[in-house]
Amino acid sequence: MWKSGLLAVLAAFSFSPAMAGPAGPDEFEQGVGTMWEVLWHQSGTPTRLVRWEQEIRVRIHGVHLQQHKAHTLQAVLDVAAEAGVKVTDVSDRPDAAQTANLSIEITPDNMLEANQPCVTFLNFMTETRIESAAVQMRSKDAWRCAYHEAMHVMGVRGHPAGKTVLSYFPSRVDGLMPLDKVMLRGWYSPRMRGGMTPFEVLPILADELVASLPDKVQAAQSKDRFFARTIGEMQAFADGKGDVPFILKRSGKTTEDGIRFGRMEMSYFLGVAYMEGTTVAQDPSQAVRWLQRAATMGSRTAAQRLSGASR
Template structure:
C-alpha cells in the first residue's frame, strides 16, 4: 500500500519529466533535414498570400486554408487567400496545389518546397498534396510552410505518425510561438535556436524549476552527442535514419555544418558557456572540412 501511495505521489513528477524530455527531443529533431544535415532557422517576414488550386477544391480548400491560418495565428503572420483573384498566380507567395492521386510518390503523398535567396528569410513556398491525402497532410505541410522543416518522432503534426491530423497539437503551438518570437532571427544556428525553443517549452510546464533542470541536462547531453557527430563518430538522430532519406553526402555535409555550429555556439555562449578555445577548435575543423563561412568566422574569432 505504501509503495502504491508513493507511486501516486511521484508519478505526476515523472510524467512531466518524460513529457518535457520528449518535447525537447522533438524540437531538436525539427532542426534536421531528412538528408542528415542540421538546419538554420528560416521564417516569414511578410504576409502570406496563398493561392489554392487543383482538383476537388470543394472538399479541400477550406481545410487547407484553415490549417495555414491556424499556423499563421500562432506565428503572428497574416494569411490572405488570393485564390479568386485573376492575378492570383502572380501575387501569391504560397501556392498550394491539390494534385490527382496518381501524382507524387507513394511514400511522399505531400511535399513543400521553401524558396529563399539566403537561408534566413522565406521568399515563397510551393505545396503539393494528393487528393486522397490532402486532409491528413494539411497541418503537416502548413508547419513546413512556416519554416519548421524537420520530421520529428514526438507529439506533433510533423511526425510521420501523428496522433491528430485535423488541428495543431500543443507542442506545435509551442514551436511556432518560439520560432516567431522576437528573440529569433533568420539564419540562427540550431544551438542559437534551441534555448529559445526550450524556454517556450519550460513556460508551458507546471513545474518550471524541474523543467529547467531537465533543459540544462538535455543541453549537456546534446552538446556531447553533437561533438561526437562532428568528429565523425556519432550519428544523426534516430528519426532521421528511420526516414530512409539520409545520404552519405548529406551526413558528411552535416558533420561540417555541425562543426561550424559548435564553433558559433562556443563563440557566442549559445546553449554552452562561452569558450574561445573550443570556438576556434570547432571553427578550424569546419574550415578544414571546406566551410567558407567557418573560414571567415575563424579569422574574426582569432583576431579578437
C-alpha cells in the same frame, strides 16, 4: 539538396517506416527532444532557422477544391495565427498566380510518388527569410497532409518523433497539437532571427516549452541536462564518432552526402555556440577548435569567421 542562388528545400510528408524513439524521462525531455529533431533535414543535415518576414498571400488551386479548400486554408490560418503572421487568401483573384507567394495545389491521385503524397518547397535567396513556398498534396491525402505541410510552410522543416503533426505518424491530422503551437510561438518570437544556428535556436524553443509546462523548476533542470547531453552527442557526431538523431536513421532518408555535410555544419555550429555562449558556456579555445575543423572540412563561413576573429 542544396542549390546555388535560389534555394529550394524539400520537406516531404513521406510515409516510411519511421517510428518514435524511446520516450524521455519526463514531459520536458520528450518535448525538447522533438524540437531538437525538428532542426534537422531528413537527409542528415542540421539546418538554420528560416521564417516568413512578410505577409503570406496564399493561392489554393487544383482538383476537388470544394472538398479540400476550407480545411487546407484553415491549416494555413492556424499555423500563421500562432506565429503572428498575416495571411490573405488570393485564390479567387484574376491575378492570383502572380500575386501569391504561397501556392498550394491539390493534385490528382496519380501525381507525386507513391510514398510521397504531399511535399513542400521553401524558396529563399539566403537561408534566413522565406521568399515564397509551394505545396503539392494528392487529393486523397490532402486532409491528413494539410497541417503537416502548413508547419513546413512556416519554415519548420524536420520530421521528428513525438506529439506533433510533423511526425510521420501523427496522432492528430485535423488541427495543431500543443507542442506544434509551442514550436511556432518560439520560432516566430522576437528573440529569433533568420539564419540562427540550431544551438542559438534551441534555448529559445526550450524556454517557450518550459513556460508552457506546470512544473517549471523540474523543466528548467531537465533543460540543463538536455543541453549538456546534446552538446556531447553533437561533438561526437561532428568528430565522426557519433550519429544523427535516431528518427533520421529510422526514416530511411539520410544520405552519405547529407551526413558528411552535416558533420561540417555541426562543427561550425559548435564553434559559434562556444564563441557566443549559446546552449553551452562560452569558451574561445573550443570555438577556435571547432571553427578550424569546419574550415578544414570545407566551410567557407567558418573560414571567414576565423579570419574575422584573428583581426
